[in-house]
Amino acid sequence: MDYAEFYYSQVVGLYPFDTDDCRIQTDKVMQHLVDAGISESDILRFIEESPPKDCLTPDDLPEWLWEESLLKKNTFYYHNTLHLRPPAPTFNPHSREVKASKFYLEMKIKYTMDDLIRYFYHTLRISTDLADKKKDEGSFNYLLNKYSKLDFCEPIDFVLALIDYNKPDNNPMSPVQGILDIAQSQAEVYDALKRKAAEASLHKANQILWR
Structure with missing residues (x-):
């Protein structure tokens, strides 16, 4: 499911901009939730409870996502098992191109x-x-x-x-x-x-x- 599209269609009503900047920002938040292992039902709950805004940011994530977790919101952890990082770079042997995602270091939820x-x-x-x-x-x-x-x-x-x-x-x-x-x-x-x-x-x- 395209969660960003669902947010703009169901909560905001429409996507009101000529550029994709806000959509990309909202999609990054949604991908963080997916990578953090948050269930689809909880992602949909988050979307439905979010206010209509230009775009969603990590600050919009509700505290209830951390319920029953040993982790806390907006807290840095040192142990790598608590980290979310981009996938390893991939190499295309035909084009000889290396594809790498921009680096990020997020925390699990x-x-x-x-x-x-x-x-x-x-x-x-x-x-x-x-x-x-x-x-x-x-x-x-x-x-x-x-x-x-x-x-x-x-x-x-x-x-x-x-x-x-x-x-x-x-x-x-x-x-x-x-x-x-x-x-x-x-x-x-x-x-x-x-x-x-x-x-x-x-x-x-x-x-x-x-x-």
């Missing part, structure tokens, strides 16, 4: 507790047969609350960095048997992530870049 639990078991190569959803949720909520006072990153960034630090390839002697075990590496992760955040702030590399 939906990243749930289930996503975090799956990431833990997959990354640390622990069988999901050992999962206990209720206990796992409690453990992660404890860690997220514990690291919520950090002033250089979001708690979900710190927890994901803890998981990565304890990858078998990175830390073959890791004693991780359960979720709370990853906190044993908090001192090392604290130093590394704080340096990363400081460097990113210095080079203004901790900003959302919209498509």
